[in-house]
Amino acid sequence: MILFDRVSKRYPNGHIGLHELSFRAERGEILFITGHSGAGKSTLMRLILAMERPTSGKLALAGQDISRISNAQIPFLRRQIGVVFQNHQLLFDRTVFDNVALPLQILGLSKVDIAKRVTAALERVSLKDKIDDYPADLSTGQQQRVGIARAVVHRPALLLADEPTGNLDPRLASEIMGVFEDINSLGTTVLIASHDHALIARLRHRMLTLQRGRLIGDEESPT
Amino acid sequence: MSAKELPRGEVQGEKPQRPKHSKPAKPTRDWRSPLHAYFEAHRTGLRDSLWRMARQPIGSFLTCLVMGIALALPMGVSLLLSNVERLGGSWQRAAQISVFLDLNIQEEQGKQLQEQITALPDVVNVRWIGRDEALQELQQQAGLGEALKELPENPLPSVISVTPREIDKGRLDMLRSQLAELPGVQQVQLDMQWVERLTAILKLGERFVFGLTVILIVALLLVIGNTIRLAIENRRTEIEVIKLVGGTDGYVRRPFLYMGALYGVGAGVAAWGLLAFGLDWLNEAVIDLAGLYGSDFALAGVSFDEGMQLLIGAILLGYIGAWLAVARHLRELAPR
Numbered sequence: 001m002i003l004f005d006r007v008s009k010r011y012p013n014g015h016i017g018l019h020e021l022s023f024r025a026e027r028g029e030i031l032f033i034t035g036h037s038g039a040g041k042s043t044l045m046r047l048i049l050a051m052e053r054p055t056s057g058k059l060a061l062a063g064q065d066i067s068r069i070s071n072a073q074i075p076f077l078r079r080q081i082g083v084v085f086q087n088h089q090l091l092f093d094r095t096v097f098d099n100v101a102l103p104l105q106i107l108g109l110s111k112v113d114i115a116k117r118v119t120a121a122l123e124r125v126s127l128k129d130k131i132d133d134y135p136a137d138l139s140t141g142q143q144q145r146v147g148i149a150r151a152v153v154h155r156p157a158l159l160l161a162d163e164p165t166g167n168l169d170p171r172l173a174s175e176i177m178g179v180f181e182d183i184n185s186l187g188t189t190v191l192i193a194s195h196d197h198a199l200i201a202r203l204r205h206r207m208l209t210l211q212r213g214r215l216i217g218d219e220e221s222p223t
Numbered sequence: 224m225s226a227k228e229l230p231r232g233e234v235q236g237e238k239p240q241r242p243k244h245s246k247p248a249k250p251t252r253d254w255r256s257p258l259h260a261y262f263e264a265h266r267t268g269l270r271d272s273l274w275r276m277a278r279q280p281i282g283s284f285l286t287c288l289v290m291g292i293a294l295a296l297p298m299g300v301s302l303l304l305s306n307v308e309r310l311g312g313s314w315q316r317a318a319q320i321s322v323f324l325d326l327n328i329q330e331e332q333g334k335q336l337q338e339q340i341t342a343l344p345d346v347v348n349v350r351w352i353g354r355d356e357a358l359q360e361l362q363q364q365a366g367l368g369e370a371l372k373e374l375p376e377n378p379l380p381s382v383i384s385v386t387p388r389e390i391d392k393g394r395l396d397m398l399r400s401q402l403a404e405l406p407g408v409q410q411v412q413l414d415m416q417w418v419e420r421l422t423a424i425l426k427l428g429e430r431f432v433f434g435l436t437v438i439l440i441v442a443l444l445l446v447i448g449n450t451i452r453l454a455i456e457n458r459r460t461e462i463e464v465i466k467l468v469g470g471t472d473g474y475v476r477r478p479f480l481y482m483g484a485l486y487g488v489g490a491g492v493a494a495w496g497l498l499a500f501g502l503d504w505l506n507e508a509v510i511d512l513a514g515l516y517g518s519d520f521a522l523a524g525v526s527f528d529e530g531m532q533l534l535i536g537a538i539l540l541g542y543i544g545a546w547l548a549v550a551r552h553l554r555e556l557a558p559r
Binding site: 049075079 | 259260261263264267460461463464465466467468469470471474
């Protein structure tokens with residue numbers, strides 16, 4: 001599903017975001033990326049989303065080389081990916097329905113299809129009853145679940161989550177991780193950047209550890 | 224370490240979980256789908272722009288009004304100029320040529336000469352003024368009635384008043400020479416200085432309107448550009464999210480283009496209304512003034528065609544202004 005082959009990212013100011021990073025993640029896998037601030041977690045996410053280009057190496061998603069993807073192809077690449085942000089990035093002037101419907105509107109689905117899929121996605125995150133509410137009326141955990149529903153509503157092959165539990169208490173963090181596992185059980189590859197070691201250890205999934213842009217650990221089920 | 228050498232997955236012989244994958248979302252596989260998606264995206268863009276403008280009615284109204292005033296100014300000056308032109312009679316009439324005939328020319332010969340002049344290509348119209356008529360006119364105009372009666376005979380020649388087709392100095396000179404060469408013509412009088420003044424005034428008026436139009440169009444593009452820039456700033460998060468979930472530049476751009484065009488509609492209607500109301504308001508005073516001079520002159524208002532041109536021009540300007548603003552800022556809208 002994801003292939004990083006000696007991928008490096010060096011910024012114009014000399015800072016090294018990633019150094020010859022190599023790993024692969026299979027379809028349907030759930031994978032944690034961990035490391036301290038500046039380790040390269042966000043750079044890795046940004047490279048997968050084609051927000052940045054690698055300086056060298058090969059980066060492929062579902063067999064497609066995205067290291068040299070054209071600007072015009074980027075939106076179509078991103079339609080295969082769902083993204084969950086630490087700060088939710090919800091649109092506060094739109095209802096929960098409209099927030100979740102956004103990727104489907106971009107795909108040009110009919111109103112009926114959009115309504116069906118949004119309802120299903122909200123059901124999956126247990127927020128169907130909040131469909132007409134505005135994000136400001138929801139708790140932080142609920143907002144994060146709306147963000148997850150928006151990320152998976154178009155059934156992406158890959159789900160990226162950047163510190164999705166960063167602002168949540170341990171109980172909510174566990175709940176959100178449960179939602180990710182539920183989505184993963186449907187076959188979506190899930191890649192989560194997090195530095196919450198306790199939570200990662202409890203969930204027992206594969207974990208890649210980065211330090212200063214280098215891969216220093218690849219554990220199947222950390223203890 | 225290369226990806227192939229990684230100590231997991233296929234290398235370790237541990238196959239990851241491969242549950243049945245859920246089908247990715249795709250529009251219905253139907254030839255109408257891309258077309259449906261296209262029109263749906265436009266409908267959504269238009270509705271979204273209308274909704275956003277309606278949410279800020281005062282701001283939207285003021286923007287349309289500012290744009291409308293900017294449009295109404297050059298159009299108004301242009302309309303006033305054409306009205307002034309009408310008031311002074313046509314420019315051709317102002318450049319009339321007087322052909323004075325020999326005193327001994329008989330009326331019948333004069334009429335033949337008139338027909339000859341009428342046939343000239345650069346002549347629009349001719350008017351015969353006989354000797355008696357000329358004397359009468361002089362008596363009325365100069366108030367010299369009694370003094371002229373004392374004269375033993377009418378000293379005035381017959382005159383053919385010629386209206387040229389165009390006010391072009393070169394062509395008028397040529398026409399004057401042609402007329403002077405005709406038999407029985409004693410003198411040809413053309414007030415070239417007046418013609419030149421009129422031409423210069425006309426040119427000045429046209430340049431003034433053109434300059435004003437250019438300046439105000441630039442101002443209008445800046446107004447719409449700034450309005451769209453602010454709208455982009457207000458929606459930065461939304462744009463970043465749209466781009467991250469696969470929205471194309473066209474998808475991002477569309478509501479702003481509709482917004483520009485809608486501001487154009489508002490501005491066009493405002494300008495049309497301002498001009499119609501302004502000219503109507505001015506007209507009352509103009510009719511009163513003209514009445515004092517025994518004239519039935521009235522200002523011509525904005526015709527339907529002119530109004531439609533104004534409206535379409537305003538929509539185009541709004542659209543172009545929005546396009547320029549979005550094109551300039553779209554690069555800055557990369558997700559962060």
